[in-house]
Amino acid sequence: MANTALADPDAGLTQAQLAARYGLRVAGERPPLAEYTRRLWHYRHFVAAYANAKLVASFSNARLGQLWQVLTPLTNAAVYYLIFGLVLEQKSIPNFIAYLCTGLFIFNFTQTSVQNGTRAISGNLGLIRALHFPRACLPLAITVTQFQQLLGSLVVLVAIVLVTGEPITLAWLVLVPAVLLQTVFNAGLTMVVARMGAKLADLKQVMPFLLRAWMYGSGVLYSVTLFEENLPGWATRLVEVNPILVYIELARVALLEDAPVLNSSLPRLWLVAAGWAIVMGIGGFLYFWRGEQEYGRG
Structure with missing residues (x-):
């Protein structure tokens, strides 16, 4: 018996003790937050490459290719301008075309991020089950993809603004930090809906209705002064902290x-914009991290 004990030092140890001795962990276990963040940073090149691949693939079957990332919001702008600009005559807005396009392009950035985010986990189960990597890479890659599309759209938006008679001013520089804050907000929100979408398959069916209501409540299609004219004071104060409304207003300013x-x-606009970016960016990341061990199972 003594010889057997000497030959097998693991004899008599429980599974938990064996795992602790050899540094083994449960498959899919959620790592500590600091370690998870380090892993995510280590995979930053994967996020960028995956985002580029998704961007190219999304337009691979269309003849006009990536032009659709600009044509889609432009087509929407033309339809809404026909209804709200010509039929309903938004006379209170001096440059309604540029006003409308700015709202649509900025809102579309968040809208497409959220729509694709609901399928970030459920649409990549094969990848998740085959490879080990921080699952936050997937919603972050979606945000990067939509950010790349936004850059192309902003080029067109600037052209529209210039053609409609707006001058180039130093205030244009404000657009850079405004878009960056919105990007952080989008990343956090995309991680939130990614975790929710992993458990609620019907979320992707409901989301278009929620986003449409959000658009109508964000002053995208009409003058935001209508809120003050038609809502009680307390409701107007709530609308003022609507994150999309804030980012759109910063872009328009x-x-x-x-x-x-x-x-x-x-x-105050900047404080609200920064506050939403911090709260949603950090909160969304923590919320997604807490569900790390759930993704790809079931």
Whole structure:
């Protein structure tokens, strides 16, 4: 018996003790937050490459290819301009075409991120089950893909703004931090809906209706001053902290000289924009990390 004990030092140990001795962990176990963040940073090149691949693949079957990332919001802008600009005559807005396009392009950035985010996990189960990597790479890659599409759309937006008579001013520089804050907000929100979509298969069916309601409540298609004219004071205060409305207003203030705004205090706009980016960026990451061990199972 003594010889057997000497030959097998693991004899008599439980599975938990054996795992602790050899540094083994449960498959799919959620790593500590600091370690998870380090792993995610290590996979940053994978996120960029995966985002580029998704961007190219999304237009591979269309004859016009990546032109559709600009044509889609432009087509939407043309339809909405026909209805709200010509039929309903938004006379209170000096440059309605640029006003409308700015709202649509900025809103579309968040809209497409959220729509694709609901399928970030459920649409990549094969990849998740085959490879080991931080699952946050998937919603982050979606955000990067949509950010790349936004850059192309902004080129067209700038052309529209110039053609419609807006001058180039130093205020245009404000668009850069505004878009970056929105990108952080989008990343957090995409991680939230990615975790929810992993468990709720019907979320992708409901999301278009929620996003449409969000668009109508964000002053994308009409003057935001209508909120003050038609809502009670407390409701107007709630609308003022609508994150998409805030990012749209910052973009309009940057590009348009006489754009009507709901909140005339620019510092307050920046505080709300930064607050939403921090809360949603950090909160969304923590919420997604807490469900790491759930993804790809069931």
